[in-house]
Amino acid sequence: MLTATTTTQTKVARRSRRRSGTHALLFLAPFFVLFISFTIAPVAYSGFLSLFTEKTSGLGFGGATKAFVGLANYLRAIQDSGFLSGFLNIAMYCLLYIPVMIGLALVIALLLDSAAAQAKSFFRLAFYLPNVVPGLIAAIIWMYLYTPGISPLVDVFETTGATWDLGSQLAALFSLSNLAIWLHTGYNVILFYAALQAVPEDILEAATVDGAGAVRIALAIKARMISGAVTVATLFTVVGAMQLFAEPLLLKSLSRAIDGGWTPNMFIFQTAFDRHDFGYAAATSLLFAVLIGGLSWAVTKLGSKVNS
Amino acid sequence: MTPAALTTQTPQARRTPPREQGRDSAWRPQRGMNWSSKTVVNLVLVLFCLYTVLPLTWLLIAATKNTSDLYGTPGFTFADLNLVDNLIELFTWEGGTYFRWLLNTFAYAGLGSCASVAVSFLAGHAFDKFDFPGKERWYGFVLVGVLVPAAVTTMPLYLMASGIGLVNTFWGVFLPGIASPFGVYIARIFSSSYVPKEMIEAARLDGAGELRIFLKIAAPLMKPGIVTVFLMSFSATWNNFFLPLVMLSDSDLFPAALGIYTWHSRVGADPEFAHLVVIGSLVTLIPVVVLFASLQRFWKAGIGSGALK
Numbered sequence A: 001m002l003t004a005t006t007t008t009q010t011k012v013a014r015r016s017r018r019r020s021g022t023h024a025l026l027f028l029a030p031f032f033v034l035f036i037s038f039t040i041a042p043v044a045y046s047g048f049l050s051l052f053t054e055k056t057s058g059l060g061f062g063g064a065t066k067a068f069v070g071l072a073n074y075l076r077a078i079q080d081s082g083f084l085s086g087f088l089n090i091a092m093y094c095l096l097y098i099p100v101m102i103g104l105a106l107v108i109a110l111l112l113d114s115a116a117a118q119a120k121s122f123f124r125l126a127f128y129l130p131n132v133v134p135g136l137i138a139a140i141i142w143m144y145l146y147t148p149g150i151s152p153l154v155d156v157f158e159t160t161g162a163t164w165d166l167g168s169q170l171a172a173l174f175s176l177s178n179l180a181i182w183l184h185t186g187y188n189v190i191l192f193y194a195a196l197q198a199v200p201e202d203i204l205e206a207a208t209v210d211g212a213g214a215v216r217i218a219l220a221i222k223a224r225m226i227s228g229a230v231t232v233a234t235l236f237t238v239v240g241a242m243q244l245f246a247e248p249l250l251l252k253s254l255s256r257a258i259d260g261g262w263t264p265n266m267f268i269f270q271t272a273f274d275r276h277d278f279g280y281a282a283a284t285s286l287l288f289a290v291l292i293g294g295l296s297w298a299v300t301k302l303g304s305k306v307n308s
Numbered sequence B: 001m002t003p004a005a006l007t008t009q010t011p012q013a014r015r016t017p018p019r020e021q022g023r024d025s026a027w028r029p030q031r032g033m034n035w036s037s038k039t040v041v042n043l044v045l046v047l048f049c050l051y052t053v054l055p056l057t058w059l060l061i062a063a064t065k066n067t068s069d070l071y072g073t074p075g076f077t078f079a080d081l082n083l084v085d086n087l088i089e090l091f092t093w094e095g096g097t098y099f100r101w102l103l104n105t106f107a108y109a110g111l112g113s114c115a116s117v118a119v120s121f122l123a124g125h126a127f128d129k130f131d132f133p134g135k136e137r138w139y140g141f142v143l144v145g146v147l148v149p150a151a152v153t154t155m156p157l158y159l160m161a162s163g164i165g166l167v168n169t170f171w172g173v174f175l176p177g178i179a180s181p182f183g184v185y186i187a188r189i190f191s192s193s194y195v196p197k198e199m200i201e202a203a204r205l206d207g208a209g210e211l212r213i214f215l216k217i218a219a220p221l222m223k224p225g226i227v228t229v230f231l232m233s234f235s236a237t238w239n240n241f242f243l244p245l246v247m248l249s250d251s252d253l254f255p256a257a258l259g260i261y262t263w264h265s266r267v268g269a270d271p272e273f274a275h276l277v278v279i280g281s282l283v284t285l286i287p288v289v290v291l292f293a294s295l296q297r298f299w300k301a302g303i304g305s306g307a308l309k
Helices: A002-049 A072-079 A081-113 A120-132 A135-145 A152-159 A169-196 A201-209 A214-225 A227-242 A246-251 A264-273 A278-307 B005-015 B020-027 B035-062 B067-072 B083-092 B097-129 B135-146 B150-163 B170-177 B181-194 B197-205 B210-221 B223-239 B242-247 B256-264 B273-294 B296-304
Strands: A052-056 A064-068
Touching (some): A002 A278, A002 B097, A002 B135, A002 B170, A002 B181, A052 A278, A072 A081, A072 A278, A081 A169, A081 A214, A081 A227, A081 A264, A081 B035, A120 A169, A120 B035, A120 B273, A135 A169, A135 B035, A135 B256, A169 A227, A201 A214, A214 A227, A227 A278, A264 B150, A264 B242, A278 B150, B035 B273, B067 B273, B083 B097, B083 B273, B097 B135, B097 B170, B097 B210, B097 B223, B097 B256, B097 B273, B135 B181, B150 B170, B150 B242, B170 B223, B170 B242, B181 B223, B197 B210, B210 B223, B223 B273, B223 B296, B242 B256, B256 B273, B273 B296
Antiparallel strands (some): A052 A064
């Protein structure tokens, strides 16, 4: 009796495994067809393109001819100050924006988690609001808020005696940082607040019994307990920030410090669609992808280490 | 659209009950909290709230102004109320092109996200519940896909699309956004933590087909994950400006953000476009705000697992 059941079970298991194979294929097919066509194939095509350069004859009539150039596009990229300065801009932008944003988000999340905070649900909704605004529309809003005559911000700034000049490199960095801080802080507040909810009660209780004050508990215990979430959020912010595109493209009209190749993404766009230098654009975008991919990979590694 | 690997926290996050209700009053030393620190805490929260909300308030006020008031009056004071006129102008401008843009945005983001959810959860379910040769290797391939930034595929996508005639079509923007490796990753996590394997086995023994098992048993159990992936994909498509900018030249196919961008680039030549840009921006935001507000309890839970955006 018992053996009979076992054999039936094995049979069923074997049959279900075979069945599983065909079904897996059917269930996975839609994803893999789309994934390979629209993600893997473009990357591979980029790799192919990056080895060629388009030579146009004379005025460009009669079409362009592809010439194999090997790794010349890559060599050109790592020596191209136009491409590399984009990385410098992004690095400065990250240094300015990310510490402020993460620090602010942490402070606000800790305050929101404290017993003194009122109307938590309302605050959370209000803080989250900017996150649903597309970057382009946020840039339009802030562009007006950076315009003298419209914005009280500019008036306040000018009472200090300084002149408002969005044209300088520093002002451009500040404007973009503020825009990003506005867009992303609230989201991270919600994220950190959610992480704070998982801090075990007994630890907090014990600290209170030991006479620790609210501020001390917040900084010494709570902030430390969610440091994993903070680290991962920081690195993800870096990866996102590196791909900056729409916001500076819009602010370009207002600030002469921002040119068409101000970020790596803008540089690639400009190379491909204004200069039609697709081979070079492919090489730069692959270099950029390797950098971002490497960073994301580090994030995932770190994330799983933090979580385990 | 930064993917957040924090999702790996999902199972733990689920086990921890939300402590928000009840606990505060249960043990916290309310007596020890003096009046002044309470004021300071809430004051800071109010200030931050002003920072997040005031720019949107400006947009709301600016949307009621005509172009000369937009530039001629202070940002946070009302001038002549032209909201209705502005709305009429917005929706009738160039034969109602803005309305088309809104519909397009919904088609790209709404339909695209539904497709993305279906594709992701079919794959996630298969990776978690089926046994097949080379499973983990295929899954590793998907995870590599998470590392590929969309910004990098856009240019070759354009060239490939122009080769097969997809440039300047609806499909050229719609199709590339559907397959999301990160969506598959989340779907697999939700499948393994929300759908018991025994339940699937039992249904198989009862002779139910695999698709039926997926639709009737697995999918309903993964509802929070489905909403999470939907919102993630929705906001990614809603925010994606690069791909439509590259792919589309026919304004009948534009999503709202791209349309507004083209209007904005005409402000220099004709300032009258300014108030269209402002009212158009406001109207574009309303559906997303409504969507996120109505699905609040889902994303507030989902965000705890870090799965959103």
